[in-house]
Amino acid sequence: MVKEKRICLKNLGKINPESIDDYIEAGGYKVLESAVSRHHFEIIDEMLNSSLRGRGGAGFSAGLKEKFTSESCLRCEQKYLICNADEGEPGTFKDRIIMENDPHLLLEGMLIAAYGIGASKAYIYIRGEYYKSIEMVKKAIDSARKRGFIGKNIFGSVFSVDVEIRLGAGSYLCGEELTLLESLEGKRGYPRIKPPFPAEKGLFGFPTLINNVETLATIPTIVGKGSEWYLKLGTAESPGTKIFTISGDVAKPGFFEVELGTTLRELIFDLAGGMKDDKKLKAILLGGAAGTFVDETVLDTPTGFDSLKEKGATLGSGAIMVLGEDKSVLNVTQSILEFFKHESCGKCVPCRVGTDRVARMIKEINNGIYQGESGLDDMIYEAEYMAKTSLCPLGQSLIMPLRSLKRYFNDQF
Amino acid sequence: MDNNLVDVFSLFDGKEEELIPILQKVQNTVGFLSNDSMEEIARFAHVPKSKVYGVATFYAQFRFTPKGEKHIMLCRGTACHVKGAPRIQEEIENHLGIKEGETSKDLKHSMENVACIGACSLAPCIMVNETVEANLTPQKVEKLFLSKGKNK
Ligand SMILES: Cc1cc2nc3c(=O)[nH]c(=O)nc-3n(C[C@H](O)[C@H](O)[C@H](O)COP(=O)(O)O)c2cc1C
Ligand code: SF4
Ligand code: FES
Numbered sequence: 001m002v003k004e005k006r007i008c009l010k011n012l013g014k015i016n017p018e019s020i021d022d023y024i025e026a027g028g029y030k031v032l033e034s035a036v037s038r039h040h041f042e043i044i045d046e047m048l049n050s051s052l053r054g055r056g057g058a059g060f061s062a063g064l065k066e067k068f069t070s071e072s073c074l075r076c077e078q079k080y081l082i083c084n085a086d087e088g089e090p091g092t093f094k095d096r097i098i099m100e101n102d103p104h105l106l107l108e109g110m111l112i113a114a115y116g117i118g119a120s121k122a123y124i125y126i127r128g129e130y131y132k133s134i135e136m137v138k139k140a141i142d143s144a145r146k147r148g149f150i151g152k153n154i155f156g157s158v159f160s161v162d163v164e165i166r167l168g169a170g171s172y173l174c175g176e177e178l179t180l181l182e183s184l185e186g187k188r189g190y191p192r193i194k195p196p197f198p199a200e201k202g203l204f205g206f207p208t209l210i211n212n213v214e215t216l217a218t219i220p221t222i223v224g225k226g227s228e229w230y231l232k233l234g235t236a237e238s239p240g241t242k243i244f245t246i247s248g249d250v251a252k253p254g255f256f257e258v259e260l261g262t263t264l265r266e267l268i269f270d271l272a273g274g275m276k277d278d279k280k281l282k283a284i285l286l287g288g289a290a291g292t293f294v295d296e297t298v299l300d301t302p303t304g305f306d307s308l309k310e311k312g313a314t315l316g317s318g319a320i321m322v323l324g325e326d327k328s329v330l331n332v333t334q335s336i337l338e339f340f341k342h343e344s345c346g347k348c349v350p351c352r353v354g355t356d357r358v359a360r361m362i363k364e365i366n367n368g369i370y371q372g373e374s375g376l377d378d379m380i381y382e383a384e385y386m387a388k389t390s391l392c393p394l395g396q397s398l399i400m401p402l403r404s405l406k407r408y409f410n411d412q413f
Numbered sequence: 414m415d416n417n418l419v420d421v422f423s424l425f426d427g428k429e430e431e432l433i434p435i436l437q438k439v440q441n442t443v444g445f446l447s448n449d450s451m452e453e454i455a456r457f458a459h460v461p462k463s464k465v466y467g468v469a470t471f472y473a474q475f476r477f478t479p480k481g482e483k484h485i486m487l488c489r490g491t492a493c494h495v496k497g498a499p500r501i502q503e504e505i506e507n508h509l510g511i512k513e514g515e516t517s518k519d520l521k522h523s524m525e526n527v528a529c530i531g532a533c534s535l536a537p538c539i540m541v542n543e544t545v546e547a548n549l550t551p552q553k554v555e556k557l558f559l560s561k562g563k564n565k
Contacts, residue, residue: 088528088529090492090528090529091490091492091533092531127531128437129531129540130531166433166434167433167437169433169472169473170474170528171471171472183433184430187432188468188471189471189472204430246534247492247534248492253534253536255534288491289491321491321495321533331494332491335489335491335494335495336491339490339528343528
């Protein structure tokens with residue numbers, strides 16, 4: 001039976017998250033202390049060697065992003081680090097668990113990353129409805145500042161940084177990194193066009209590194225224990241651990257941090273206690289609304305960014321929503337498509353009109369009044385042109401769940 | 414100017430980039446964003462009032478009418494939907510006699526839909542002010558909102 005392997009959650013339940021002394025006693029802020037005495041290139045090299053892939057969903061190399069940001073301009077008066085804690089993907093609550101249970105681990109990771117790229121200001125952008133997380137992170141920042149871990153000349157080095165909390169205002173799209181920048185600048189949450197990438201021109205036009213909470217919370221362990229140690233965990237394409245959040249028709253829904261490569265079967269049947277009331281498994285929605293549906297044929301595939309992609313599936317944010325035999329895949333699809341329609345910002349026509357059209361189509365299909373020949377094919381047709389012409393990843397995402405339905409649940413339509 | 418606003422503004426520099434935190438703080442202190450508040454915010458942040466409205470109306474969090482004493486946020490996330498959130502919403506609407514987006518006449522309750530609130534393993538759930546009410550059933554809803562319930 002598979003066991004959890006906790007890195008981001010290593011202190012969960014073992015320390016009082018409100019006590020900086022508890023965290024320090026558990027070895028906390030030691031890695032920051034040694035990091036600021038090393039050359040910042042060494043820190044970035046360690047991150048590059050660890051092959052850590054971003055945990056916010058896209059799985060881009062964390063080390064490379066740090067390298068680009070640190071090198072994009074050497075004489076900038078300002079660089080920024082941003083922690084993306086806007087966690088809005090339905091079914092995902094891993095970042096909340098980290099912030100509520102070990103806010104100092106996240107802070108230490110942010111400070112090490114800020115040192116690595118040479119940022120003098122860091123923001124943490126937290127989902128506005130996450131009251132407890134906000135409170136915990138606020139307290140952590142205050143006590144770290146009192147100890148001199150945040151502020152000027154940290155541990156007697158030349159490194160100085162300040163950390164500020166900003167709260168999300170109820171827009172899923174603002175979790176997208178470029179939109180998050182607009183929001184931080186006090187504007188409407190309309191996406192920016194890439195390029196330029198944030199590593200060159202980010203917040204207020206300065207080089208900016210944006211990482212997810214889980215990515216940043218992994219950094220103290222990687223820099224502390226070394227990339228070689230870290231690389232022994234997980235799989236070759238996706239090393240390390242990942243927090244999965246399991247909801248839906250399982251006996252014990254919750255969060256589980258395991259090595260990547262763990263199969264969905266192990267996650268659902270060993271850790272989450274199997275199906276609720278011995279129902280039969282019908283479908284699994286991986287990665288939330290911008291994710292993919294799969295069936296039981298994927299249960300034994302090792303989890304990883306590329307291994308799941310081969311199956312037309314996504315790892316995404318690590319959300320696993322389990323649907324029993326009594327649930328309707330079409331009904332869930334309707335909920336997802338309505339979500340996209342609601343969250344589309346309306347800036348570009350393909351997505352503004354497309355999300356509305358597709359939501360209307362699935363409603364008609366579910367009500368049995370759809371006129372066309374194949375509702376699913378028609379929706380995929382719409383979503384494909386949206387993927388090609390939409391301005392930002394939101395409008396480009398609808399194709400993911402729809403294509404997976406074609407592959408695994410065509411018979412349901 | 415309203416004293417509340419004076420207090421809020423004293424926490425900021427009045428820069429445009431602070432617009433969202435200012436709006437959040439004003440809403441938290443006063444309960445909602447009145448037209449007068451919006452005018453003062455515009456003056457304080459040195460931007461046109463239309464810009465303040467532009468930003469505030471974009472984000473779901475901001476409200477321009479008062480909230481109820483008990484503000485109910487209904488999760489419309491996928492996990493809650495699968496576990497019967499629409500039924501729960503119906504029950505609450507029946508109990509309180511208001512619909513999503515409305516505030517009751519006595520200002521006791523208001524209700525809005527929000528995206529997944531990150532408590533999916535406890536679905537279906539709602540938030541009443543800052544408390545999550547989890548694993549809801551029609552029976553539980555009844556208990557919460559009936560005459561002796563804690564949220565009546
Ligand atoms: C519509 C949309 C919403 C997103 N929401 C989040 C989010 O809530 N949290 C997050 O970390 N990343 C989110 N992302 C991904 C970010 O754009 C970005 O890739 C991520 O923060 C990078 O961090 P990482 O490299 O550590 O994964 C979202 C992307 C899109 C397109
Ligand atoms: S794709 Fe959708 S969310 Fe993105 S900019 Fe266009 S309308 Fe807005
Ligand atoms: S879907 Fe309701 S809390 Fe996540």
